[in-house]
Amino acid sequence: MTDFSLISNEALRGEIEEFVTRPAEIERNLRVFSRAHPRMQAIALAVIEGEHHLCDRLTREALEAGHVAIEVMDDGLIAGMGVVGIKFRENFIFVPEVLACARAMKSGMAHIEPILSASGVPPAGKVVMGTVKGDLHDIGKNLCIMMLRGAGFEVVDLGVDTAPDAFIDAVEESGARLVGMSALLTTTVPNMGRTIEAFIDAGLRDDVQIMVGGAPVTQEFADDMGADGYGKDALACVAEAKRLLGINA
Amino acid sequence: MGHVLELGRRVALQPMDAHCHDITVALYRDLAPGGTPFYAFHSYSCHPDAGLRLDFLAAAACHLGGMVASGARAHAVAWPCGAAHLSATRRLFVEVCKLAGPALPALRPPEADEARSGARYHVEGLGAGRYRLSADAPGDMSVRLRTIAGGFGKLAEMAVDEAAGPAVAFPCGHDHDRLVALLLPRALNARAAMREEESVAGRGVLVAPSAQNQPN
């Protein structure tokens, strides 16, 4: 028997009841939110509703009230973003709404990040992300980066129009073991394969896992170009990143 | 302006040849009158250097890969065994397009070094299109050798016989020594077969929002 009343915040409870339908996801959200402090539930709701001014204020107040940064991030911001990802996947919301939620999360993370970086909490893993050479689209990549950061990854963002050598330099400088490449044009998809070839030629291919994604990319393309992982969307990107780095979801 | 020609099936493309004024070079597969497959390097470019470049690429495919000139068409080459070897030919196309020319490079020895493991790998011809893989390295390299054999399978559609060393074999039953030497360094890194298995296992986990309503 699913007891939604364990979530004290009424509006948040409504969100979970209405939009989360997969049993495992219901269970996970109930587990997270039923033990989350009411302040955290309110922060999560602010993220879900895309209220960035509210999220900014609630996060600041929670930290001032003595909640630790990890708690605010995990039980508030990331937990809220998890619901956003589900709503996006199920077509309840679209990109503008996700962007607003991301903006809200970012406003909260702006308070969290300085504390975490000062306290030396180990990130889940390090990822180098970029849109491939010739492609100036960054919306999909940015969604992935936001979700990865939300899941605790440290992300090196190379931006758009990234040459193969820039990916290689970033891996060597950062020590990242995972590279994510995005393309939004059918014409630039082949540049993913060229970047992978460049890793081979540089003798670095065995040192990194490479995942690819973007509207024109398919599993078949990913296999053909020799990528290690393929994500159809930002949620899948996080799942692939965890799988490739051997992190339990 | 010229016109589009019936050249058979395009199997490989170099959209901008950095060694020849950014012309586009394509490799077309067709059948000679006896039904034997051949491949022709072709460019629609009217640049005066294009013909010389195609001469070089065809010559390099013969030199580095062991193909032979085919009289079927200008800049046409074929495998002496009469087989198609499509994957290997595509790889050979990529390799020759990297060459600046006009001088042909030295042939590669049938061995390759791997900096990370310190190993040196060898391919040894056994006749009838079969080749044994071996490694000079401390420790057990059998897993690595099987991976490399799998790489040959992916790059050149070679059959893998893991028990024999391992060994790899061309289905045509003919030797292609130059091709094998050329492919060895690439086979060290061709892990596509393994990846394909992993990705099939990960399929169907999540569906993109844009594909949610797509009928199966």
Add this chain to the structure above:
Amino acid sequence: MSQPISPMTSRQRVLAALRREPVDRTPVCNPTSVATVELMDLADAFFPEANRIPEKMANLAETSYTELGFDTIMPVFSIIQESSALGCKIQWEQKDNWPTVKMREPIWRDVEDIRIPPDLLTHPDTACVTEAIRILRRRHGDEVAIIGKTMGPWSLAYHGFGVEPFLLMALDDPGKTMQVLERLKEVTIAYGLAQIEAGADALTLPDHATGDLVSADYYRRFLKELHAEFAARLPVPIILHICGRTVDRMPYIAETGMAAFHFDSKNRPDESMAAVCGHCALVGNINNPETLFARDPEQVEAEVLANLEAGIHLVGPECAIPLQTSIENLRAIPRAVRAWHSAGGGARCHHHDHSHNNG
């Protein structure tokens, strides 16, 4: 029984199909681009010059008719010509890639920032298109349909504001968003009229309110009326182009009065026909990345047949094709259309179309 249709020129065929009238055979149409690197070599007209020099643009564009056997010529390969004239920063790229607007360097932050420059239609990158259309009309007379392209205000707003800022604006301030679209619609109209005056028979109007980014409700609220205004004010058939999954908004599109909708392979031909319910023609929808680019002529022909059997009015690629697409895959499209009609498929097609017009 319908009468056999007399042989038509490509232009007659395309224009009849856009009006959903009977045709001698289904036209093969490229409302976006069928330029490839091999055709660039053949025409001695390469990107980026073929996007900026009228003669080069015309030379490359006409290969779709002279070499590939399509019924249309579309000289506007890219989607950035008028954005360049509006002041957007353009990355012009090289032979093997498309020019793109640098949306990370937006030129507008608010509706007041939008200025339509007095040289909108005489700027080299817009005048290039109108001049190329004139060249093509001179060369080909009334034989072939020449299609122009004018970008819709939603796409222009992406270019000017950046995709993320504009989508956030649509969410945060719908009123301001409408003002932006109202202001930018004059660019769409002016550039469309200039191309019609130069000799364009029809216009593609891309406006990327795609299902991959926004819901059908966005289309209804922000664009439906504007698109109806375009259909009314631009006196040639308009082919609306939106990428991605769009079947949810096709019923709205069908009510705008647009002559045709150019649809993506993410939408099945038969469900799309049902969604527009005979109120506009459909153009499409051969898959680009998986079929035209990556497979063989046989798979291309199979997709052409699926479109013909569904009664799609004009057959062609779903969007601008990858520049490395093979020529034999492109030629497979008109070949398959002709073969289908030779085998009697056309009779079924006319019947199908006729019933739509009357029903």
